[in-house]
Each structure stands twice: as structure tokens, then as C-alpha cells.
Amino acid sequence: MNLRELSAHLGLSQTTVSRALNGYADVAPATRRKVVEAAERVGYRPNSGARRLATGRSQALGIAFPVDRNLLLDPHFIEFLAGVAATAGEKGYDLTVSPTTGTEDEVYRRFARTRTADAVILSGPAVEDRRIALLNGLGLPFVVHGRTQTPLPYAHVDIDNRGAFRQACRLLLDLGHRRIALINGDEGQTFARDRRSGWQEALAQAGLADDPDCPSCCGAMTEENGYRFARTLLERTPAPTGLLCSSVLLAFGAYRAIRDLGLTVGRDVSVIAHDDDLPFLRPHTLDPPLTVTRSPIRKGGEQVADFAIRLATGTLIDQLTDVKPVDLVYRGSVAAPASG
Amino acid sequence: MNLRELSAHLGLSQTTVSRALNGYADVAPATRRKVVEAAERVGYRPNSGARRLATGRSQALGIAFPVDRNLLLDPHFIEFLAGVAATAGEKGYDLTVSPTTGTEDEVYRRFARTRTADAVILSGPAVEDRRIALLNGLGLPFVVHGRTQTPLPYAHVDIDNRGAFRQACRLLLDLGHRRIALINGDEGQTFARDRRSGWQEALAQAGLADDPDCPSCCGAMTEENGYRFARTLLERTPAPTGLLCSSVLLAFGAYRAIRDLGLTVGRDVSVIAHDDDLPFLRPHTLDPPLTVTRSPIRKGGEQVADFAIRLATGTLIDQLTDVKPVDLVYRGSVAAPASG
DNA sequence: GTGTTTTTCCAAAGCGCTTTGGGTTACGAT
DNA sequence: ATCGTAACCCAAAGCGCTTTGGAAAAACAC
Numbered sequence: 001m002n003l004r005e006l007s008a009h010l011g012l013s014q015t016t017v018s019r020a021l022n023g024y025a026d027v028a029p030a031t032r033r034k035v036v037e038a039a040e041r042v043g044y045r046p047n048s049g050a051r052r053l054a055t056g057r058s059q060a061l062g063i064a065f066p067v068d069r070n071l072l073l074d075p076h077f078i079e080f081l082a083g084v085a086a087t088a089g090e091k092g093y094d095l096t097v098s099p100t101t102g103t104e105d106e107v108y109r110r111f112a113r114t115r116t117a118d119a120v121i122l123s124g125p126a127v128e129d130r131r132i133a134l135l136n137g138l139g140l141p142f143v144v145h146g147r148t149q150t151p152l153p154y155a156h157v158d159i160d161n162r163g164a165f166r167q168a169c170r171l172l173l174d175l176g177h178r179r180i181a182l183i184n185g186d187e188g189q190t191f192a193r194d195r196r197s198g199w200q201e202a203l204a205q206a207g208l209a210d211d212p213d214c215p216s217c218c219g220a221m222t223e224e225n226g227y228r229f230a231r232t233l234l235e236r237t238p239a240p241t242g243l244l245c246s247s248v249l250l251a252f253g254a255y256r257a258i259r260d261l262g263l264t265v266g267r268d269v270s271v272i273a274h275d276d277d278l279p280f281l282r283p284h285t286l287d288p289p290l291t292v293t294r295s296p297i298r299k300g301g302e303q304v305a306d307f308a309i310r311l312a313t314g315t316l317i318d319q320l321t322d323v324k325p326v327d328l329v330y331r332g333s334v335a336a337p338a339s340g
Numbered sequence: 341m342n343l344r345e346l347s348a349h350l351g352l353s354q355t356t357v358s359r360a361l362n363g364y365a366d367v368a369p370a371t372r373r374k375v376v377e378a379a380e381r382v383g384y385r386p387n388s389g390a391r392r393l394a395t396g397r398s399q400a401l402g403i404a405f406p407v408d409r410n411l412l413l414d415p416h417f418i419e420f421l422a423g424v425a426a427t428a429g430e431k432g433y434d435l436t437v438s439p440t441t442g443t444e445d446e447v448y449r450r451f452a453r454t455r456t457a458d459a460v461i462l463s464g465p466a467v468e469d470r471r472i473a474l475l476n477g478l479g480l481p482f483v484v485h486g487r488t489q490t491p492l493p494y495a496h497v498d499i500d501n502r503g504a505f506r507q508a509c510r511l512l513l514d515l516g517h518r519r520i521a522l523i524n525g526d527e528g529q530t531f532a533r534d535r536r537s538g539w540q541e542a543l544a545q546a547g548l549a550d551d552p553d554c555p556s557c558c559g560a561m562t563e564e565n566g567y568r569f570a571r572t573l574l575e576r577t578p579a580p581t582g583l584l585c586s587s588v589l590l591a592f593g594a595y596r597a598i599r600d601l602g603l604t605v606g607r608d609v610s611v612i613a614h615d616d617d618l619p620f621l622r623p624h625t626l627d628p629p630l631t632v633t634r635s636p637i638r639k640g641g642e643q644v645a646d647f648a649i650r651l652a653t654g655t656l657i658d659q660l661t662d663v664k665p666v667d668l669v670y671r672g673s674v675a676a677p678a679s680g
Numbered sequence: 681g682t683g684t685t686t687t688t689c690c691a692a693a694g695c696g697c698t699t700t701g702g703g704t705t706a707c708g709a710t
Numbered sequence: 711a712t713c714g715t716a717a718c719c720c721a722a723a724g725c726g727c728t729t730t731g732g733a734a735a736a737a738c739a740c
Contacts, residue, residue: 002695002696002697003696003697003698004696004697012719012720013719013720013721014696014697014698014720014721015698015699015719015720015721015722016718016719016720018697018698018699019699019719022698025717026717026718026719027717027718027719028717028718028719031718031719043449043453045450045453045454046454046697046698047393047454047455047695047696047697048392048454048455048456049388049389049390049391049392049396049398049455049695049696049697050389050393050695050696050697050698050725051389051696051697051698052388052392052393052697052725053389053390053392053393053695053697053698053724053725053726054696054697054698054699054724054725055697055698055699055725056725058388060436065421065422065425065435067422067423067425067426075415075418075620077418078415078417078418078421081405081418081437082405082407082439083407085405085407085437085438085439086407086439086441088439089440090439094436094438094456095405095436095437095438095439096400096434096435096436096437097421097425097435097437098425098429098435099422099425099426099428099429099430099435100429101426109383110385113383113384114386114387114388115387115388115389116388116434222620222622223620223621224622224625249620280415280562280563280589281563282564285564342725342726342727343726343727343728344726344727352690353689353690354691354726354727354728355689355690355691355728355729356688356689356690358727358728358729359689359728359729362728366687366688366689367688367689368687368688368689371688371689386726386727386728387725387726389725389726390695390725390726390727390728391727391728392695392727393694393695393696393697393725393726393727393728394694394695394726394727394728394729395695395727395728395729396695
């Protein structure tokens with residue numbers, strides 16, 4: 001059933017039916033009702049290609065899907081994607097994912113030229129990210145999940161990573177910890193860099209700036225790395241008594257390392273991690289329950305999608321920036337350091 | 341740059357340029373070369389909406405993205421999706437993901453009516469899956485990742501889950517184990533049901549059909565459940581000496597339970613899991629390294645996408661079915677049972 | 681040289697929708 | 711009765727592409 005058939009069936013012109021369905025003003029309420037009902041009844045849906053062609057807009061959001069095996073954020077990405085998909089779907093937008101290996105340039109070029117997407121979503125921004133300039137050049141509206149260094153304004157939603165880790169570190173300091181290590185994600189990415197800043201700020205405020213007993217390491221956020229890093233850090237002398245982990249998965253590894261070294265989480269070593277609220281990684285089920293700075297990454301995806309759609313429909317960039325504060329959830333993995 | 345401009349620029353008709361670009365026969369080789377080069381040079385890409393409208397095909401694959409938080413296969417799904425996206429992209433197809441909560445019917449209806457996707461991909465089929473009938477009714481080509489019960493033929497790619505678990509179970513039996521438990525995924529899903537069958541078959545062959553000392557349990561494949569299930573099973577008397585896990589994540593939990601009970605993997609309890617080859621869950625990094633039946637789920641995604649595209653371009657269903665055998669990778673988590 | 685086929689190209693007709701730029705009709709105001 | 715003014719509706723023109731059904735040119739056969 002297409003528009004022509006539907007309007008013939010109704011004895012109205014295509015124009016009227018189209019306008020009735022799209023909420024234009026100059027359609028009598030009674031007519032509109034009839035049209036909407038009929039459309040509903042026969043299950044009419046406008047052909048997406050035709051609408052795309054006529055309006056020049058695709059009612060779709062684009063996102064590059066990095067399919068390299070080394071994708072650091074694998075589990076985070078899908079949760080983020082779920083959020084994006086959820087609001088996109090809610091607002092009648094499709095979500096077109098395009099695979100990329102290495103650079104995403106080609107994907108964005110294609111989105112722009114074929115008008116496959118009205119706006120694109122950028123995730124996992126690096127501290128210096130070439131993609132921003134590219135997208136600006138292409139004139140393709142985009143929303144960044146996270147932040148990056150650029151002179152131009154850009155739509156983004158982020159969480160206060162710096163504040164979160166500052167607060168987490170300060171908690172440990174207030175409890176009396178003096179040797180606090182950071183197990184971070186890839187510091188080429190902004191979120192990791194920001195967390196490092198937060199950690200450093202708190203240390204500096206406590207007079208521990210660049211203290212060699214407060215070491216750090218970074219890398220892919222896997223359980224395996226969490227284990228390796230924690231083990232390396234805890235085998236130093238003096239060993240840190242506090243561990244800040246950039247993800248729950250890293251914390252899983254850290255827990256394992258701590259146990260393997262014959263130590264106890266909470267008593268010998270306090271652990272705090274950032275929790276993106278992944279459904280299969282539940283920090284409170286650990287023993288002892290893991291203290292976290294918590295911010296559901298899915299919510300981020302939802303907001304990004306919302307921004308992207310608003311951007312595609314004319315909202316100005318400077319109204320589309322948001323940085324959410326992060327909660328600190330205090331649980332049993334944190335305690336005052338043993339008085340030795 | 342659109343087709344009209346490009347053809348004007350070349351001094352040719354739109355028809356000729358279009359046909360040259362789309363590989364039709366009736367274009368002189370020299371002309372075609374000129375056209376292709378010019379298109380390349382100016383970066384011409386056909387407008388996807390226009391092409392969609394003209395051809396009735398969207399050059400896109402559709403997939404429903406279950407965004408419910410209870411999505412069991414979360415980490416598996418993205419890896420699968422990565423495979424799908426990779427080959428789709430390679431062959432010039434877009435991938436449209438549509439979020440669903442609960443039933444996917446509405447999504448498929450929309451795909452069919454708006455012709456948003458030329459074929460759809462069905463993942464995680466249940467033993468009895470209503471979606472199959474729906475899609476058949478809608479006339480929307482589809483490929484299933486996995487299998488299901490239905491009288492009609494349908495395109496699918498699957499792995500030999502039954503064979504894999506039969507083989508895994510038989511390995512334990514051959515080593516002398518007599519009490520082998522199964523920790524399975526949700527048995528509403530075919531893959532889990534098949535694995536159970538494989539386990540049962542091997543037990544039956546060894547004269548252990550329905551042996552009460554060979555218990556099983558099933559549920560969402562999380563670390564947490566792995567722990568709970570393993571713990572429950574191992575606290576029975578007599579306790580099983582072999583554990584078959586439906587995912588590496590479950591095995592992670594099982595390892596933890598075994599340790600917590602003061603037992604040792606390999607020596608006291610042998611563990612085998614199915615490994616979908618998720619990048620952040622590496623079975624060989626466990627201690628001891630985990631024996632697995634291994635089959636990269638990403639490869640499955642790739643093949644499904646390939647089938648879907650072939651299906652959309654006219655290949656017959658009965659040529660689009662494949663069930664891959666599964667490797668058994670023997671590692672340190674398996675040994676003969678302690679002779680007590 | 682004429683008739684026939686093959687090769688190469690093109691004009692024009694859609695695909696199904698939105699949107700422009702009027703037309704009609706109805707109705708209150710003059 | 712006449713004139714605006716809303717309110718409602720429509721015909722027709724695209725959007726950028728593919729594809730049908732030739733036409734013109736070239737190649738071949740006789």
C-alpha cells in the first residue's frame with residue numbers, strides 16, 4: 001500500500017494525505033482523523049527511500065563500528081550502542097552502523113556523500129582526534145561521546161571523568177591512604193587522560209604530586225591486564241594500599257591478583273573502579289563488594305542519540321553539550337589502610 | 341555531485357553513465373573507463389535514497405537489536421555483530437540495527453513495509469521461534485544464526501553444538517570421569533538445547549543416561565551464575581568431577597567457585613567450556629588454561645551476512661544452509677579424575 | 681550498394697514521496 | 711450583494727536514480 005493507493009482509497013489527493021500524516025496545519029481535523037485511521041488500518045508506512053529522496057534526509061543516525069579485534073571497549077561499546085539504538089528507535093530514526101578497520105574517514109565520507117545518515121555519532125574520542133576536523137569539513141552533523149581537543153565548538157555528551165577520579169582518590173586519601181596507584185585505560189583516549197588528571201589533582205592537593213609511591217599504568221581494559229598491572233604494582237616496595245581502576249573488568253583482574261598475593265581486598269588493599277554499569281559485570285557481587293564511581297554508559301548513548309537527532313533537526317551546537325557528574329558508590333572494597 | 345551533473349560534465353547521457361557505473365554490457369570499454377575514472381575523481385556516490393527508490397532495494401541488511409537489559413548474550417552479540425558488519429561493509433551493504441524490547445515483530449513489519457532492509461538477520465533463535473513464521477509471512481528474506489524447529493526450509497548458519505558437547509563429554513568420560521555436570525545457557529534457546537543433547541548422548545553411550553550424579557543447571561551466561569551454579573553442583577555428594585560450561589564467562593565463575601571450595605581446577609575438577617572467541621575473554625590465560633570447544637562467533641556473523649546478501653540477490657534458500665563443526669582445544673583444565 | 685545484425689548510446693518514463701503555488705469554498709465583515 | 715480572509719484541498723513539479731524501448735552508428739553479410 002503506497003500513498004497513491006491510500007489517497008485513492010480515501011478519495012483525497014496525495015498532498016492532503018501526506019500533509020495529514022505529517023502533521024501540517026492546513027488539514028481539517030476531521031479529515032486528518034480519517035486519514036490517520038485509514039493509514040493505521042491498512043498498515044501504511046511511507047517508503048523510506050522515497051521519503052529520503054524527497055526530503056533529502058534519511059531519518060537515520062550513523063555510527064562507525066570499529067571491528068578490529070583489538071577494540072578496547074568492546075563490552076562498553078555495545079552497551080553504549082544499545083542506548084543509542086533505544087532512543088533512535090523511539091524517535092523513529094534508524095541506526096546505520098558501518099564497519100571500520102583503522103580509520104573511519106571513508107565511512108564518514110560515504111555517509112556525507114550518499115546522505116545515508118543525517119548525523120553521526122563519534123565514540124571513543126582520542127585526545128587529539130582527526131575525525132572532528134574531517135566531519136566539520138564534510139558538513140556532516142556529529143555528536144561526540146566524550147571530549148577532545150579542538151578549537152571549534154562541537155556537540156558532545158560526556159561524564160566528569162576528572163571529577164570522578166579526583167573524588168575517588170580523595171576518598172582514599174581522607175581514609176589515610178598515602179600510596180595510591182592508578183590502573184588506567186589507554187591514555188590516548190580522553191576519558192583515560194581525564195581520569196589520570198583527576199587522580200593527579202587529588203594527589204597534588206594532598207602534597208603527593210608525582211610521588212614515586214603513587215605509580216600508574218595503562219592499557220586495554222581487560223581482566224588479564226587488570227591482573228598483570230595490579231600484580232606488578234603490588235609487588236613494589238612499598239606497595240600501594242589503594243588502587244584506582246578505570247573499569248570493573250580491570251578490577252576483576254586486580255581482585256584476582258590481590259588474592260593470589262595472599263592479600264585481602266578492603267583490608268590490605270582498597271580498590272575503587274569506574275563502573276559503566278555493564279549488565280554482566282556487577283561490581284556489588286564481588287567479594288567484598290566493589291566501590292565504584294558509577295555512570296551508566298547506556299544513558300550516555302541515549303543522550304547522544306537524542307542530541308544527534310536534535311542536531312539533525314536544527315538545534316544549535318552550543319545547546320548540545322553536556323557533562324554529567326558521576327556518583328561515588330561506597331562499598332566494602334574500601335577501608336582505612338592497615339596501620340602498618 | 342549527482343548523476344545529472346556528472347553526465348553533463350562528461351557529455352554523456354545519464355543512462356550511459358549509470359549503466360557504465362553499474363557494469364552493464366552495452367557500454368563501450370573506452371567509455372566505461374572514462375566514466376569510472378571521472379566518477380572516482382570527483383568522488384561521485386549515488387544518493388542512496390534515490391537508488392533505493394528506483395530499484396526497490398535498499399542495499400542494507402537489517403538486524404533487530406534487543407536492548408533489554410537482560411540480554412543474555414550481550415558480549416556474544418557484539419562480536420557476532422562485528423562479523424556481520426564486516427562482511428556487509430565489504431560488500432557495499434549498510435547494516436541497519438533496530439532496537440527492540442520484547443517482541444521483534446514490529447521491527448520486521450517495518451523493515452518489510454518500508455523496504456528498509458533487503459534481508460534480515462535473526463540471532464539467538466529459540467527452540468520454537470515465532471519470528472520464523474512471521475518473516476515467512478511478510479515475505480522478507482532472512483537468515484538465521486542458529487537453528488529452530490520449523491517445517492519450512494530456511495537459510496541458516498550454525499555450529500554443531502550437539503557434536504561439540506558430545507565430544508567434550510566423551511573426552512571426560514574417556515579420561516575416566518563418571519560424574520559430569522552441565523552448566524548451560526538458557527535452554528529455551530536452541531544452542532543450549534543442542535548442547536544438552538550432546539552431553540546426554542555421550543552420557544547415554546557410556547551407560548550413564550539420566551544418572552542423578554550427572555546433574556545440570558542453566559541460566560543466563562554470566563560470571564555470577566557460573567559461580568553460583570558451580571558452587572551448588574560441587575557441594576553435592578558425590579560431587580561431579582567434570583564440568584561442562586556453555587560459555588567461558590560461566591567457566592570464569594566456575595573457576596572462582598572451585599577455588600573458593602578449596603579445590604583445584606584440573607586436579608580435583610576438570611572443566612571444559614565453549615569458547616566463542618570473544619576478544620576480552622581469553623580461555624588460555626586462565627590458570628590452568630581452559631579446555632574449550634572453540635568456534636569464533638564472529639566468523640558466524642560474517643557468514644550470516646554473506647548468506648543474507650546472497651539471499652537478497654536471488655540465491656535459493658536451500659543453498660544457504662551450513663552447520664560448521666567445532667574444534668576441541670585440549671588444555672590444562674582437564675585431567676583424569678583423582679583416583680579417590 | 682543494400683539488407684541485417686550488433687554495438688553503443690539516449691530520451692523519457694517512472695519509483696513513492698514531499699512541497700510549492702495556487703484554487704475553491706465558506707463565512708463573517710462591509 | 712461584494713469583498714476579504716480563512717480554511718481546506720489539489721495538481722503538478724521535482725528529489726536522483728534505474729530501466730525500458732528505441733534510435734543512430736558501426737560492422738557484417740550478401
